[in-house]
Amino acid sequence: MDFRKIDNLSVDCVVLRLEDNALNVLLRKRTLNLYNENLPEIDDWVLPGHYVLKSNNLGETANRVFKELTGEDHLNKNQFRTYGNAARIKSDRDLLWVRSRGAKVRTITVAYYLIVASNKDLLDMDDSLKWFKLKSLPQLGFDHQQIINDAYEDVKSKIITDPLIFDFVAIKFTLNELQMAFETILDVELDNRNFRKKVSSKSYIVPLEEKQKGVSKKPSRLYMFSKDVYSHVVETDYIINK
Amino acid sequence: MDFRKIDNLSVDCVVLRLEDNALNVLLRKRTLNLYNENLPEIDDWVLPGHYVLKSNNLGETANRVFKELTGEDHLNKNQFRTYGNAARIKSDRDLLWVRSRGAKVRTITVAYYLIVASNKDLLDMDDSLKWFKLKSLPQLGFDHQQIINDAYEDVKSKIITDPLIFDFVAIKFTLNELQMAFETILDVELDNRNFRKKVSSKSYIVPLEEKQKGVSKKPSRLYMFSKDVYSHVVETDYIINK
DNA sequence: TTGTAAAAGCGTAAATTTAACGTTTTAATT
DNA sequence: AATTAAAACGTTAAATTTACGCTTTTACAA
Numbered sequence: 001m002d003f004r005k006i007d008n009l010s011v012d013c014v015v016l017r018l019e020d021n022a023l024n025v026l027l028r029k030r031t032l033n034l035y036n037e038n039l040p041e042i043d044d045w046v047l048p049g050h051y052v053l054k055s056n057n058l059g060e061t062a063n064r065v066f067k068e069l070t071g072e073d074h075l076n077k078n079q080f081r082t083y084g085n086a087a088r089i090k091s092d093r094d095l096l097w098v099r100s101r102g103a104k105v106r107t108i109t110v111a112y113y114l115i116v117a118s119n120k121d122l123l124d125m126d127d128s129l130k131w132f133k134l135k136s137l138p139q140l141g142f143d144h145q146q147i148i149n150d151a152y153e154d155v156k157s158k159i160i161t162d163p164l165i166f167d168f169v170a171i172k173f174t175l176n177e178l179q180m181a182f183e184t185i186l187d188v189e190l191d192n193r194n195f196r197k198k199v200s201s202k203s204y205i206v207p208l209e210e211k212q213k214g215v216s217k218k219p220s221r222l223y224m225f226s227k228d229v230y231s232h233v234v235e236t237d238y239i240i241n242k
Numbered sequence: 243m244d245f246r247k248i249d250n251l252s253v254d255c256v257v258l259r260l261e262d263n264a265l266n267v268l269l270r271k272r273t274l275n276l277y278n279e280n281l282p283e284i285d286d287w288v289l290p291g292h293y294v295l296k297s298n299n300l301g302e303t304a305n306r307v308f309k310e311l312t313g314e315d316h317l318n319k320n321q322f323r324t325y326g327n328a329a330r331i332k333s334d335r336d337l338l339w340v341r342s343r344g345a346k347v348r349t350i351t352v353a354y355y356l357i358v359a360s361n362k363d364l365l366d367m368d369d370s371l372k373w374f375k376l377k378s379l380p381q382l383g384f385d386h387q388q389i390i391n392d393a394y395e396d397v398k399s400k401i402i403t404d405p406l407i408f409d410f411v412a413i414k415f416t417l418n419e420l421q422m423a424f425e426t427i428l429d430v431e432l433d434n435r436n437f438r439k440k441v442s443s444k445s446y447i448v449p450l451e452e453k454q455k456g457v458s459k460k461p462s463r464l465y466m467f468s469k470d471v472y473s474h475v476v477e478t479d480y481i482i483n484k
Numbered sequence: 485t486t487g488t489a490a491a492a493g494c495g496t497a498a499a500t501t502t503a504a505c506g507t508t509t510t511a512a513t514t
Numbered sequence: 515a516a517t518t519a520a521a522a523c524g525t526t527a528a529a530t531t532t533a534c535g536c537t538t539t540t541a542c543a544a
Contacts, residue, residue: 006250009326009350054348057327082324082352084251085299106296108251108350110324157403176492194532196493211540217491218540241478241531418521436503438522453511459520460510483502 002054008104011061012049012144013077014151015069017116017131018168021184024131025148026069030141032100042093044139047147048129049109062112071124076167077112080154081147084108088143097141113151115167118181159185160238163204166225174212174220175199182240190240198239199223204230244296250346253303254291254386255319256355256393257311259362259373260410263426266373267390268311272383274342284335286381289389290371291351304354313366318409319354322396323389326350330385339383355393357409360423401427402480405446408467416454416462417441424482432482440481441465446472 015026032042048069052061059077066074086106089095098105116122132138134152137145158164159182166173168181179195182188199205204226212219257268274284290311294303301319308316328348331337340347358364374380376394379387400406401424408415410423421437424430441447446468454461 006348008248008250052326055328057329058324059327079323081321082300084294084352085301086297087299106248108352110326110350161399174492191533192492193494193534198531215491216541217489218493218538220492236483237530416521433504434521435505435523440502457520458512459518460512460522462521479501 004054005051006054007051008107009052010049010107010109011052011058011065012047012109012111012147013062013065013069014047014111014113014148015066015116016113016134016151016155016168017120018118018181018184019131020133021180023134023152023185025134025137027130027132027138027140028126029128029130030097032097034096034100039096040093042097042141044093044141045130045132045137045144046141047111047144052110058110059112061110062114066114069125069129070122072122074114074116077114078154078158078164079110079112081150082108082110083143083147085143090143091141094142109147111147111151113155115164117170118168119170156186160240163225163227163230165239172208172210172222172224174222176220178205178223186240188240195239201237202239203233204235246296247293248296249293250349251294252291252349252351253294253300253307254289254351254353254389255304255307255311256289256353256390257308257358258355258376258393258397258410259358260360260423260426261373262375263422265376265394265427267376267379269372269374269380269382270368271370271372272339274339276338276342281338282335284339284383286335286383287372287374287379287386288383289353289386294352300352301354303352304356308356311367311371312364314364316356316358319356320396320400320406321352321354323392324350324352325385325389327385332385333383336384351389353389353393355397357406359412360410361412398428402482405467405469405472407481414450414452414464414466416464418462420447420465428482430482437481443479444481445475446477 017024017026026048027045028048030042030044030046048065050061050065050068052058056064058079062077063074066072084106088107089098089105095105134148137148140148155164165178165181168185169177175196176192178199179190179192183190206224206226206229208222208224210222212222259266259268268290269287270290272284272286272288290307292303292307292310294300298306300321304319305316308314330349331340331347337347376390379390382390397406407420407423410427411419417438418434420441421432421434425432448466448468448471450464450466452464454464
C-alpha cells in the first residue's frame with residue numbers, strides 16, 4: 001500500500017440524503033484565521049474530499065472519503081464529472097486556503113455523488129460536518145456550488161432512468177415514501193393513485209407481507225427493491241414521465 | 243501561455259461519426275518495433291488524446307486534440323467519464339509503450355466524445371488516423387475499448403433526452419436522414435410515418451422552403467434544428483420512446 | 485366495544501399517445 | 515406521357531396516461 005498522495009488529483013463527494021422533505025448535502029466547514037486585518041477571514045463550507053493515494057483507484061478514494069466522514073462503508077457511488085480548469089480558484093479565500101496548506105494551485109477533482117438512505121443513522125460525525133438543504137446552501141469555497149449543481153442535475157436525470165431512487169429510501173419502504181422521494185428530488189407533485197398503479201406494474205418492486213409499526217393510523221405495506229429482478233428485465237417504461 | 247504538460251493528466255477523445263449506415267470512431271495507430279524477439283511488437287490502435295497543458299482547461303484540451311487531428315475547430319464536446327485507476331495498464335504492450343515514451347505509469351484520463359456531422363469533409367487527416375465501425379473495432383491499447391463502450395452508452399442515453407442527434411446530421415437535413423441517424427445509433431427500426439408525425443410536432447425542428455438537389459427521385463424537404471427555439475421550450479416528450 | 489379520523493388503497497372513465505398499417509403525391513427518368 | 519421509387523399524408527385500434535371518486539383499514543379515543 002502506497003500512502004503517498006498524487007498531489008494534483010482529488011476526489012470530492014457530494015453526499016446526498018433526504019430529510020425533512022428536502023434534499024440535503026453534507027458539507028465540511030473551512031476555517032482559517034490569519035489574524036491579519038488585510039487578509040480575509042475564511043469561514044465557509046466545502047465538499048468533503050481527499051487527495052487520491054498512489055495505490056487507490058478513484059472509486060476507492062470516494063469510498064475512503066465516506067468512511068472517514070462516517071466510519072461506515074458505502075457501496076454505491078456515482079462519478080458524474082471531473083473539474084480541472086486552471087481557473088477553478090476564483091476567490092482570494094480559495095487562494096489563501098490552498099497556499100496555507102501547501103497544496104498545488106491546480107488540482108483535478110473527480111466528483112462523485114453518494115446517496116445515504118434517509119433512515120440511516122450516521123453517528124460519529126465530526127463537528128465540522130453539517131447537512132444543508134440543497135435549496136439554502138451557505139457560501140461555498142472553490143467551484144463547489146457548481147459541482148453540487150451538476151450533481152443535482154445528474155441525479156434528476158438518473159432518477160428517471162436508473163433505479164437510483166431506492167438508494168434514498170430505507171431498504172423496506174412504503175409506496176408513499178417512494179412517492180415522496182420522487183416528489184422531493186424532482187420537485188413535482190404526483191397523483192398517489194396513478195403512482196401506485198405504475199409501481200404495482202413493476203415486478204422489481206416487491207410487496208412484502210409486512211407492515212409499518214408504531215404509526216397512529218393505518219400502517220402501510222412495506223416493499224423492497226429487487227436488484228436481481230431489475231437486472232433481468234429490460235426497463236424502458238419509467239416510473240416517472242415528467 | 244504555459245506549454246508545459248501536466249504529466250499525469252490527459253484528455254482522450256472518442257470522435258464519432260455516422261457513415262455507411264454505421265457509427266464510426268476515429269482511431270490512431272500505435273506502432274513500436276523494438277527489434278527484440280523477446281519483446282512484443284506493438285501494432286494496435288488507441289484513441290487520439292493529449293496531455294493537458296498547464297495553461298489549458300480540460301475542454302480546451304479536447305478542442306486542441308480535435309484541431310490537431312483535423313485542422314478544424316469543434317464546438318460541441320461532451321465529457322462523460324474519467325479514468326484514473328492504478329491498473330489501467332494491463333498488457334505488456336501498454337507498459338512498453340508508456341516506458342518508451344518516458345511517460346508516467348499512472349495517468350488520469352478525462353474522456354470526451356465529439357460528434358462530427360456525416361456530411362463534413364475532413365481533409366488533411368494524418369495517415370496514422372483511421373475510421374473504424376464501432377461494431378468491428380481492431381485491437382485497442384490501454385482501457386480504450388472500455389472508454390469507447392462507455393462513450394457509446396452515454397451517447398445512446400443522451401440521444402434520447404438531449405438534442406444530440408443534430409450533431410450527427412448535416413445542418414440542413416431530411417427527415418429520413420434524421421430517422422436513419424436514430425436507427426443506426428440506437429440500433430432499432432422506426433416506422434417512418436410515425437416518426438414523421440412525432441417530428442412534425444416539434445417546433446424546434448423547422449421545415450425549410452428548400453429541397454434536396456441532385457437526387458434521382460422525389461427530392462425531400464430539408465429541415466433545420468433551431469437551438470434558439472429548443473432552449474425556450476421545455477421538452478419532456480422525447481422523439482424516441484424505445 | 486364502538487365510533488372516528490386519517491392515511492392507505494382500490495376503481496373507473498375520458499383524454500392522449502403510440503403502434504401498425506394503407507394510400508396518395510411528387511419529381512426525375514425513361 | 516408513362517414509369518418508378520421515394521416522400522409524404524391519413525386512419526384506426528390498442529395502450530397508456532391523467533384525473534378523478536370511493537372504499538378499506540387501523541390506532542386511538544370515547
